Amino acid sequence: STHIISLYYNNSEITEELLKNELFPEMSQEEFKALHEKMKGLLKSIASADMDHAQLEAFLTAQTKKQGGVSAEQAAALSRFWKSQRVRVRESLLAQSCWETGLRGLSWRVDLQTAASRGDVAYSGPVALMELELGRAGQESEFVCLEFDEAGVSQVLKKMADIQESVDRIVHRT
Structure with missing residues (x-):
């Protein structure tokens, strides 16, 4: 979930390389890049729809059944992250999208x-x-x-x- 933080909190210190080394040191760079992009895409979908609990569960269930989707463990991690960070992600997205005072x-x-x-x-x-x-x-x-x-x-x-x-x-x- 740290990569999610870098995406939505604009923390430039958290790089893709740091995430790979900290979270998945055994994974190849190509595998990690694919996982990172997949998770980033899923979180963008979840955040842009500002999914509630029921929508999130339905979405993640569909993603676990989909060919090339996410594992049950990955879906659970996304679910835990979204439930605990939904408000902060939403506030961060709103702050990034506000041009006016x-x-x-x-x-x-x-x-x-x-x-x-x-x-x-x-x-x-x-x-x-x-x-x-x-x-x-x-x-x-x-x-x-x-x-x-x-x-x-x-x-x-x-x-x-x-x-x-x-x-x-x-x-x-x-």
Whole structure:
């Protein structure tokens, strides 16, 4: 399963040669290369489909019955790896595929503004302060601070409800 880690965690220190020497020293280079490519292909299929337990078992069972497929021992190793590393592999794949900055964190509070603090005699009311932590994988975070009055909060909530509705429509269509 170490070769799987190199594929999905971008660890350049883990080479094909290191894997062969550590995992299968008795295997010829050609045999190892074929096994490595087969396992890499199977894991790509498993990861791209983000297989759940039932899908994984069905897929691996089919692979063990297929001519030139995997042995029961290899299928069991893939199954153990996927069950224990599914979340990390998924996060790694998502991080590798994201080009844009993503939301890493959000904190907020509500302050009660007084007319004197705003320099506005006519206004006194609650203000929502939101801090967004933004960043890309492997880069430092940036922080953006936003301030909303009651109308601004209502507008943001309406837009978020619209987004949720769109996501729900897409999810329930598939």
